[in-house]
Amino acid sequence: MQRTARPFKSRARFGPRSSAQWFALPAVLLLGLFLLYPFVDVLRFSTWDWSGLSAPRPIGLENYRQILQDPDFYKSLRTTLIFSLITLPPFILLSVLLALALDGQPYERGIKALLFLPGLVTLGGAAVAWYTLFSPEYGALAAVVPVPRWDQSVGWALVLIMLFTLWRHIGYGVLVVSARLKAIPKALTEAAAVDGANPLQTFRFITLPLLRPALTFLVVIGTVLTLQSYTAVFLLTRGGPFGGTEVLGYYLYKTGFEIGRLGYAAALTVVILILTLAFALAQARLLREER
């Protein structure tokens, strides 16, 4: 019943101003052309043998067959998973701890502003500062304290990328938790205190469950951020040492634009998009079941 009644109702409400619909046209057209269309079009490119310079040659699913047998692909997949595993927990833990420690402090606003700054500043410039500061050979820090050789050890190189990623995005994580924290009524935690709960218990049984949506959001955002970390890889380690920090996104960039196999890179894009989607869905389901 309601469904049939709806068009009339909305026409009555929006009829006279329906011309406002056209105002969305520029944005819709631009996003359709430069976001939706490439998103679909990548499927077509992925069936090509194509370098960008020569004419493309259709080769069906050959690219996908090769990906399945590509040791470099599996290696970068593994690197990406390891990187996510070492980056996500500290990202979430630090976001929650900082948001809690900042809540209601006189310096809350100033510190939040500082934490948010690295996400905005010039990425290339920030990478230069990190590089000159942390380079184990001629970095400024190396003149004062010994710096682990991240130019020779894969493990330390991943740690460096992790620290850089955390540095850039921790402010955002804190804002996410903080916004949620402010929405929790003070009466709840006060009531718990009156009932004799110590601060730790109040946190465990009142605050933490109520923070759950923010944590879910952080996991999803954090996963996306780690998948995008390949810019940091490009700027700081160039995939090295020994290709050990070649995450999926960097492998995609290298294959497409340094080696010039655009068709193969398109197929990689499709695989990465599917993996991301599957990963996000699995996480969402897992988190929902836990609740």
Added chain:
Amino acid sequence: MRWLGHIFVFGVAALVGLPFLWMAYAAFIPPEQVFTGNIFGAFKPSLANFAVLAKEGFWDGFWGRLVFSLLASGSVTLLQLFTGFLAAYSIREGARLLPFFLVTLAIPMELLLVPLYGLLQGLHLLDTVWALILPFAASPYIVFLLFQGMRGVPEELLEAARLDGAGHRVLLGQILFPLLRAQLIAAGVLAFAAHWNLVLYPRIVAGAPGIKTVQTWITDLQRQNPADWGPLSAAALAATLPLVLLYLAYERRIVETFEEGLKG
């Protein structure tokens, strides 16, 4: 317990601030001091590193690239605010387009390098300024932020204006625009930073010398002379300063708008 929290917060804040302090310091280290390795010895600030940046011709050198990037990111910001403002108004007035923008919001543009390259090649826009501007002329994120702001504007206010015979132009320009100033500024700074911070994309689609962005320029320099950090740091500082100043000027609005957006 409380002081532990203070120490933790200020410890993290110090670590986060460290690269900024270093960037500001390193830009003014005299070149001799870098080469002798005596970085933290007697510090005599020098502008020699900035002089090195000015050595090449203006437009091919650092300062020209900085101006070019400011113009490119500035135009993109204005375009995104314009298309976003109109689209947000359209949704506010009843266009059922919110799902469309939410879907496009979920598409990671970072992963679309290959098809975008193909599209721009097909449109003959590769290695032109348009490759840096057109794909970013609309952003679902900005539409969303501005729509969130418009939702807070009371319907009675718009209805009253409409009864007085106000058309779209008056509603948009004289009522919504001033009311959404804070959101527009915050969204503008975020849009500017997002475009300014593109690293790989401009390398791929705009590598020609005349349209290189400052990021590409710095990354090239870093690759050629990784050990020559005087000029590198000076370039990093000069390229970072516009954003830092922009942010400091509007920091309160940006953080507030952001938190507001997270609640919805």
